[in-house]
Amino acid sequence: MDYSLLTAVVDLHDTVLSELAAAWIDAGAQALYLTDHAGAIIGQWPSRHMAVCSAASVAIQLNGECIGHLHLCGEMTSALLARLASDARWLSEIVRMEYDLEKMTADLIDQQDQLMALHQLAQTTRVDNDIQQNLTDLARIASQLLKTEDAFMVLQTDREAPLPVMYPLRAWWKELWPVLLNEMERTPEKKQWLLHQHDPFLTKLGLPIRNLLVKKLVVRPGIWLILGVANKIGGDFHAPDLKLFSTIAEPAGANLENAILHREILDQTRIQTEMELAKQVQMRLLPQHTPQLLGIELAAQSCPAFQVGGDSYDFIVSQGDLLTFTLSDVSGKGMPAALLMTMLRTVLRGKAVEMTTAAPEELLRITNESLYDDFSEVNMFATVFIGQYDYARHLLYYANDGHAPVIYRSVAGPAVLLPADAPPLGVLPINLAERQVLAFQPGDLLVITSDGFNEAERKDEEMFGYERLLQLVDQFATLPATELMKNMFAAIQDFSGGHPQSDDQTLLILRRMQFNESSS
Amino acid sequence: MTNQMNIAIHENVVRIVTVAPEGRLDAFSAPKFREKVLSLIADGVKYIVLDLSQTPFMDSAGMAALVSALKQCRQLGGDVRMVWPQADPVKRILSLTKFDRVFEMKNTVEEAVSSF
Known part of the structure; x- marks a missing residue:
């Protein structure tokens, strides 16, 4: 629960709250004040009123949880208590609206982040780049967007040796990727790995990796892409990171498939041109x-x-x-x-x-x-x-x-x-x-x-x-x-x-x- | 003087393997056939009976695989016998191209085996 919301509401709606308090004082109350969930005063009217002499207090709730109280000082009657409860409900409603607004803003930012990620991916992975360059670009973007110290990609095929790429390149990369590939081969049903600090696998590895997020996806039959990010800056991976990681992974796979197709078409065209030349030579013979x-x-x-x-x-x-x-x-x-x-x-x-x-x-x-x-x-x-x-x-x-x-x-x-x-x-x-x-x-x-x-x-x-x-x-x-x-x-x-x-x-x-x- | 006599006994067993392709021996199947025969040779076999009695068709790639087997065996001091195919087109191609002069041809596997 975000307890700071009530404080934010007091700051944002100070004028309205002052008017509300003035109405209470006009009606005979001495003061009105607000405390947070821990009991600390976060607003009081009149501001110079120092005495805390709560005659009545009503809880302010958000999603069924108490996040603070509205207090009244002065003579108290049942009618006044009902009015105070009504004001507390009104305040609760203001806080809830503020909460919804903040959540919507967070979602919008989240979506914008994802759109930015897609845009950057589309801009960076070009079909005419070589595959290794594309993998490096993808790793760089994944590292930037997910705010990690490290990112890596391994292109695995059933015909050629794996192509491992890390951004930035670390000395321990050559130790990590074969172990990862082995682990993935051992558990083919698992498509995503999220390993937190002190995970036995990471401890056993003994590499400078605090946390690790890895995903394996099929680029096309016989070709797999393994994407990974490690060492989240300032903490651990959370649900939004996983969401963003998936957002990056899917188009990265698609872009890579396009790059592979492009390379195959180029290779085929080159072979066909050479064969056509060979045919002409042979016909001339x-x-x-x-x-x-x-x-x-x-x-x-x-x-x-x-x-x-x-x-x-x-x-x-x-x-x-x-x-x-x-x-x-x-x-x-x-x-x-x-x-x-x-x-x-x-x-x-x-x-x-x-x-x-x-x-x-x-x-x-x-x-x-x-x-x-x-x-x-x-x-x-x-x-x-x-x-x-x-x-x-x-x-x-x-x-x-x-x-x-x-x-x-x-x-x-x-x-x-x-x-x-x-x-x-x-x-x-x-x-x-x-x-x-x-x-x-x-x-x-x-x-x-x-x-x-x-x-x-x-x-x-x-x-x-x-x-x-x-x-x-x-x-x-x-x-x-x-x-x-x-x-x-x-x-x-x-x-x-x-x-x-x-x-x-x-x-x-x-x-x-x-x-x-x-x-x- | 003693009546003791040393008798040295050596038994020589010649390993002869019969290879009988039962389908078309053509450009598609020849590489696999050749690989199989070469693995036998690598395994120490140097006398091979190529039984073509159940081979309905053979093209030049198939023949190249047979020649490869023959050359390998002869190089190792061994040899190859071929059992005549029953299919007329295969018989005909062997005669027309004179492959029946390259391989020692036999009518049956038994005859081929006992001819080494």
Whole structure:
């Protein structure tokens, strides 16, 4: 109970009380005076009246409790006593109104404090700050608003190491936060800790902490924020502090989540930009033009499932009427496959440009020797088909390290699968590939795809498979190579029916033109 | 002269472990499969039977996991046998890509185990 209220009322309403006393004196009373709850005189009329000769006194109450008395000196009758009791009730009412007014003012100030806290939080925690800076700002504001010597924040995630921040930084902080985190892990159901002086936990800690208020909140699933304030200036934490602490905690969590999201979006954008650049580099590594050679048609295209992929094809025209073409598929997907694909392309191309006579098996042997250790190191391999087409004699020399499907269709059909003659490159330290030869007749066709074609899936997980691929080649075998290629990609897309492409899809077609066709 | 004879007896027990993936061995399941096989190898196993009889599908990532197991075992002086898959697509991919020349292929687990 606030006993000073009655004194305040005497000060505030002195004139009215003087008039009230004057009326009593006019009616024959000697004096009127007021005492507080302890009996000390806090007002008397007339002021010079010194004698305390209370003829009657009536209690002044606030919320059912006696906070002082109104005394009257002089002759007393029952009518006068009733009047005195009425005046005491009137005074009690004045005190109650004063009490309500003070309480409303306190509430308003309290709310204003909270609004100020929110405003300061909004001003200080900016999404473009780094997370550590935001945490430090939050700790600083918490310390200022709650009037504490110390404040701290720990950002805890289920993936990364905790990020602990203290304002101002104390030497004992590194001792405190691991213990706090441990304690919180031990009692996950507890969301708030209020520890007063001499609390056994604080005593056991042995750190210069008199009192401690800590709260743990979920920023979002898998991310928690632990906020704490310690060493309340001038005393202990009370109910308004807890209220203000909660007011700070909730928006702090929300602001932090925004800052984390901002950082994630930035990271993602950076990765996407880098991937986009990587994609452009990789696309530039593919032949920009298909060689135009007399009597044959070529077409090729690669569609990675992600921005970059492990599929590649190449054309190298060298002296001796020799066209070397390769199609390779590095196991796995995305960036790791793309990096190995680049190495593979460089080695293959470097050797192929020097060749003037067909020896695809030799090309594979040398490449395997160069890259076997690297491929083994990262547990990957590559299927590689190398064709060397002598376009003067229309002979196709090829060697195949584990690549499928390779489809050959003689002009009379039907399309057949040509098996590989050795396992993929990088699987065995020696290369078992052998040179194969096919005499190409007018209208003969070679179609090489990566396994992204035969393994293309539709929604019910049924795969396109080899049989459909062979039928497709038979169906469009007489079309120009570029038309055949378009039809094959379209067929795969139709089959998948919107099911996302899960593997790189690469296609290379070589077709010997009929005599009545002209080379365009 | 004495008739006493020392008989030295050594028993050699070769530990052979059969690993049988029962679902698709693809880019999603291959890392877990590889991790499992590597933990066996770390545990001292160097003879492994890869039983693919119940594997309905395998892609290049799955094959890379099998090759990794093979290389590790051979590096330790051990080896790997593979039991032919029953699913035609898996059989076909092993033949077309010549993986049946990398692994010693067997028809049954018993045959594979007794071949070490």
